[in-house]
Amino acid sequence: MQPTLIELQKLYEAAIAFKKLECWNWMDDTDLFGVQNPETGEIGYCCVLGALGEVFALNVYLGSEGLEGMYRIQEGSIETDKLLYIQKCLQASFENRDALEQRDRNEIKQLGLKFRGANAWPMFRSYEPGFFPWFLQADQVRFLTVALEQACHMAVRVKENPFLLQPPNKGMYLVRVQREDGTWEDEWLKPDPIPVKPPVKVKYQDELHLKRISDAVQRKLGAWEVDCFFAPFPIRDKERPYYPRMTMWIDRDTGYVYGFHILKGRDNLEEFIQHFLQLIEKSGGKPQRIFVSNMETYDLFELTAKALKIKIERVPVLFRLEEAKQGMLESMMG
8 A cells, every 4th residue: 555645754754853863973784773563573674874975774674584685785795786686675765866756756745845965865665576676655654664763762872882782692683672552672682584495396387398399309409507587677567666587598618698588477487498498499409418506597497307308407607608698688788
């Protein structure tokens, strides 16, 4: 549901109060604390940005999954072009006017607010893995409002006591929790464990088609590299734009690109297998070995490769494919 004007007014008021504090002058992105969502019980892990003088914001990483993604970003273990695809957070940032969309400007106008100068304009976005950063729904507006209010409270306390957020035990975070009477209290809590997702082994349903290809195509084409990844451009959906998945196939020895495919929709992974089979039929041959660099791609093609009597192997880096992918993406974005 879309937020009401009253909900938006409270959000902007909380953001304005947070900015006036300028708490990035004494806090940095390692000073983490939690705020429990009063409606759902989920914990948002709050991170103040601005100590480097570049980005001024409060990021609220949602649950253990959001927290893990934040640490992966801080550790530098994520390539720059993949950052958008792992973040799970709500963000209140302060931008120049030209960074705002028309919808942002309309909200500000409706509320009768005025801002002027660099990094003065509040902007609110939801980050979800695989989706384009987007405007907030009503429940997200309410939680981000609460998080901003509690961030102001915590920032003042941290200024008075720089050791406030040091945990009594490893892995614990100071979390603000609302009681039944509406008051807020501190609790030292450990994040919930991230649920282990079982591997998704994609099975191609047309077994007769697989058998026909296996029997008919005998020409050997050596080794191919394949990767499944998010495209760097969003596709507009009915609700919010998303980043489509892509695959790319390349000869490991020669660097010849057999083809690439952009998934229609978000979830029909069998479409990638259909494209792979089309490449085999078009070329009149099949690879003797497939190299992948991650378990998602391995699980996607393992059963089909086995049915076609193709060996599939995971390796740390796909040198040929990475080079070709970079060139292709630069051309598509150029």
